[in-house]
Amino acid sequence: MNGEESTAGIETVPYNMADAWVRATGHLVKSAVEVNRAALAAYGVSDTDRTSGGPSVAYARPEWELTRESDEPGVLSVGDRITFSKTFSDEDVGAFADISGDTNRLHLEDEFAEKSRFGTRIAHGTLVSGLISAALARLPGLTIYLSQDLSFLAPAYIGDRLTATIEVIDDLEDNKYILSTDVHDDSETQLIKGEAVVLIDPVPESDDE
Template sequence: MNGEESTAGIEAVPYNMADAWARATGHLVKSAVEVNRAALAAYGLTDSERTSGGPSVAYARPEWELHREAAEEGVLTVGDRISFSKTLTDEDVAAFADVSGDTNRLHLEEGFAEESRFGDRIAHGTLVSGLISAALARLPGLTIYLSQDMTFLAPAYIGDRLTATIEVVDDLEDNKYILSTNVHNESDKQLIKGEAVVLIDPIPDTD
């Protein structure tokens, strides 16, 4: 959020990625190596990730949902669509506030948020738009973000089940693509509409 914001009642939290991961995963970690191990241990490639669309560069959790519509497996063409769904939890919002430094009371304090135009706490807009990046990570290949235009249409509340849907709308050649990027809640209300340009590289061979 822009502008001067009151931080009354909010304890100053240092920017510390290790602490954020520890809270998000429930592990007490002591070093960067332990952070990486804890993070990787919390995820695993599901059967759908392993068998749909070829090799994946993204990890998954059982409560996340992934749907692909592709003309040809492992090949990106105009009309291909990917949807990624997850529920935004209080832990997600708290961890994002800690890591990003965006401790706006609108996201963290019930009483404060109830007096706002939203009537309740809402998730950070950047956290919500991050689901678009999650969907892009499921494209066949190694996705590199080149640009993203978006408009925020409505807020997401804590506990909302959100779905980010991306669709290839143009092939720019040289492995560059334009995609529509949209986020809806469980009531099919559109929260974000936008357009991204990505570059797709081959997946590095680490075997």
């Protein structure tokens, strides 16, 4: 899905072209610290993020969508299900390339990507799988990743609106759970199939509580 393999017959272009393009987008996200500050200043906690029935540990934007199906709000049980949706923009892809260092030209250069098997630029696979982490952040409690298995089944195209769906499939006790972790696009094509193990800690109390 990340298109890391080389494609025969493609004219070699100096790498610094892609590197220069990514540097030009550096104003989008200067550092992880600025990302955090921007989240604190601009996101705010939305009502939809309180569907867990407890303190929210995640910020939200109006264009994001969140749903939760649970028998008992605030308590995690087998069968509980959360979906998280957002659209992946060109700015998202450029910012991720800048932060991660993954400046694969398949994600950044139109002319290069047109000659690939995909025929156009695609989003980074790791960026798309980040939707799963976004959904996990909306579980009741403080979610800690213990493991994640993923299979990439289809590419995500820039501009696609994608939905991550997580469902609790087993309770391992001691606040550990196994979850299915899937990502689909708006046409219901499955892009990612996976399974995660998480640990759920209590949400730390804030200073003003």
